[in-house]
Amino acid sequence: MSNSDLRDLYQEVIMDHNKKPRNFRDMTDANHLAHGNNPLCGDTLVVFLKLNGDVIEDVSFQGSGCAISVASASLMTEALKGKTLAEAETLYELVHKQMTGEKIDSSSLGKLAVLSGVKEFPARVKCATLSWHTLHAAMDSDHDISVSTE
């Protein structure tokens, strides 16, 4: 049981995004950004957003963390590009439900469904949700703000 749970957590897609995080860069023309940190493990990241009206024209992140938090942030940026704020909000809620074990239609999550293994590891849920909380803070604010998952 334990090995298959581990494989569910550390799926190939997650390992790939950890090694080669997508949209892992500074964004000088971002019009929204937020800092996230998890003081318990020392994970820190910045999420940059460039909104055009209510459409996410560009999204990127920087920071350091465990495989789960880096992969989650990377997958998030891939999923969000071109989405409206309302669509991003819906995804945020779906991801949250997935991590906390609520029943959801996983087909609506697309690639983000690879993070479903996290729910078997309650101590790691915060690692996976840090980027999403930070995104949420960035969406809600037009100035630099900080969030913490503690």
Next chain:
Amino acid sequence: MSVLDLAAIRQDFPILHQQINGHPLVYLDNAATSQKPNQVIDAVANYYRQDNANVHRGVHRLSQRATDAYEGARDKIRDFVNAQSDKEIIFVRGATEAVNLVAQSFVRPQLQAGDEILISHMEHHANIVPWQMLCEQTGAKLNVIPMTKVGELDLSTLDELLTSKTKIMAIGHVSNALGTINPIKDMIARAHAKNIPVLVDGAQAVPHMIVDVQDLDCDFYVFSGHKMFAPTGIGALYGKQTLLEAMSPWQGGGDMILSVSFAHTEYNELPYKFEAGTPNISGAIGLGAAIDYMNNLGIANLAAHEHALLIAATEKVTALPGVRIIGTAAQKASVLSFMIEGVHPHDVGTIFDQQGLAIRTGHHCAQPVMQFFGIPATARASFAFYNTFDEIDALVGGIKKVQELFA
């Protein structure tokens, strides 16, 4: 290899005999907290079953028994650290509370803006934050003894850091994040040469070595019970009697008074002056039982076995490619902090847990140490005398498993 009968010792620790995720528990998180032998668990349970009453109060039989057991534990601690008198042993919640007590009752009244407090770069947050708070309250300045790349204190500038304005030096005996044993006897002598008092944070030392406060000549020595096989919520402050007598009480309440009127309160004598309110009686009794347990096995024997474990673990982990040990001081106790290349310590912790391996991952409440090495966290294995050489092999197997998964 060891004079200890490990199989018999492990039988004393019921928690060790369980499966975690289908594997036998390998408990290597002793620097966070240690496990408790039946002798300690029974001492606490028997106190509640047979002797429970408040101490220093009643004339009834139970109260006398509770008082005898509580004060008996104080005597054991006095002998354990070789203090001169049981007046020098104050029961506290743990090392953290003891540091705060000394900061507020001993240092604060003599501190003026511009005065200095000296700590080191490798302190646990418990021996940083109380001093920082004191500096904020008084305008004093916090100075820090630097550290070298191997994780030893750089004492080349110690004499310059000990100035005429230094009101206390507060130093860890053993680093919880790195395992470094600091040369505190020499450091104390250098501080005393300038009449600067010294507090030693011994939380990571007392489980692993014989401590003699008279030989060290430290002014204060603090430690927690739970890291030395006793319950949580109990610890001790040793202080030289002359210093403790001159200090004001830390908290007010019952038991710390001789007489109370609305006009005036007369404080109790040592050590009760610093023990306001009903104390952690069962915890103290448990701590006394833990000291008996360690003494029966022989602290020198325990230290020798742990040292052999640390040497074996260090050799085997060093031999693994892609693993870096953080903290390679010449003198170390019990702690092996490491990084696996390309893998965050939190991922290491999760994969280890799936194999029944309990280690600590994170900053170990020593963020300045992490900042020094430029890392967010480490994985830390820490040993106790009940650990075995097979468990070192399990640790090595765990690291290999992580590397396989992240290959």
